[in-house]
Amino acid sequence: MNNWIDRALLDAVAALARKAGDAIMQVYARDFEVSLKQDDSPLTEADQAAHRIIAAGLAGLIPQLPILSEEDIESFEGADDQGRYWLVDPLDGTKEFIKRNGDFSVNIALIEQGEPVLGVVYAPVNEVLWMAARGLGAMRIDADGEKRLQVREHQPGQPWHLLRSRSHPSPDMQAWIDRLEQHDEVQLESVGSSLKFCRIAEGTADIYPRLGPTSLWDTAAAHAVLTEAGGAVIRFDGSALSYGDTSELLNPWFIAHGRGEIDWSGF
Template identity: 40%
Template sequence: MPDEDRTRLLDIAKSAATEAGKAILTIYDSGDFTEHEKEDDSPVTSADYHANDIITQILSKETPDIPIMSEETNNGMLSDRSHWQRYWLIDPIDGTQEFIARSGDFAVNIALVENNEPTIGVIYWPTGQTLYYAAKGQGAFKSSSLENRPIKVRKLDDPHDGVVMVAISRRQAREKVMSQMNDNRIYQTLPLGSCSLKACFIAEGKADVFLRIGVTGEWDTGASQCIVSEAGGQIMAADFSPLSYNQRDSLTNPDFVIVGDPNVDWKNIVQYQMDN
């Protein structure tokens, strides 16, 4: 895709994420929402559905020829979508539990996937009023009222003398994650909410690695993968094999790892065991 076309689609995604984020924040501040439970026992709220409607309406209007896959819609069987050469992949609220718990650590995720690879990534953090975004070959950026700048993963030897900053979930036992790390390193932990915000913190150099053990969907990693990759890092399955998009009937991810500094031997640091 020519860069100018990708830039246009990136602008559309940025607008959709920001509009949805503003609506989510209004609901969050008012506390006026309803909670439901999905078939997989995960939570969803009326705010998720409202944000989904906003995003899908904008994307459908501006790019009627591009299909949309969302956490909050029925995405059909692989046979129905395997012919898609490109599609939008969205998570209206990544971190619904954090939204309900009022931690503020939730975000809007929008990715464009082309030939099974995320090539546009937009993540909007409503409570931080911050937009992270990237397009393939164009770098990764952070935009807020305070700054608008390119972002890069940090080198592990600067400024913490080799200390590895591990992003961890607020709702996942620290010991479960740290048991997967090589004992020969010094670690600090940074508790955060949504997966995508952890990815953004790694992309901008505030953390170095995040190991996600547990159920997620492809919409949890699509936007993050583009942003982290353009910032110099990687997202992979926890066994360091590539993640796949729209190639299986199930849209569930394996356990995965997000890493920063490309010069680090991450396989020696993250010693993932599947039976843990």
């Protein structure tokens, strides 16, 4: 049952994301050092500061649930007996943060039985927040206030507005785009971090295929937002992208898309 997931919980998680974003921006405003993790991905003090804020805040929420954070994988011992856990990327888009192009976000998701049932994505440079929870819908909050989100439905004959990663080009991805362009016109746009999901949830883009590595924490929060806005995130076999197996931290290839029955089996 998800009756314990309410607007108060969603607002509490959103407040944590904003607080982490403030810490990130303090580092963003000055010089900072960059180190490399064992997998050669970059790490900054902003990642670590945001992680500490989020982990402490989530630990104070009721019920207390296990936390899987990109910056503290070792402490995670698995979901609780109801399959629930917090899935966190304290700074999604560290490469974009280092490049200072603004395309990075704070991602916090609640997973239940493999599904993202609550998600908050906060872009601290523009102070824009996207959030959603099962049964509550998806919202964008910015200086103009709160707006409910709904994906758009791609119309036959119209170009596909396709989003791709800004920092992770892929030959497989380009080959997939080439096949799509044999059928329809495609408008390409490069966007960093999980903001691509949010753009589709807002109805300003149609599709984001990912034919390359991503981790569970990269996608879960924005996945929740897109789902509540009427979209979906599917694997290439047509099944829903799941977060139930935390023994494997990498996602399979997937497609995030807006409304409508879409058969991508030919691609």
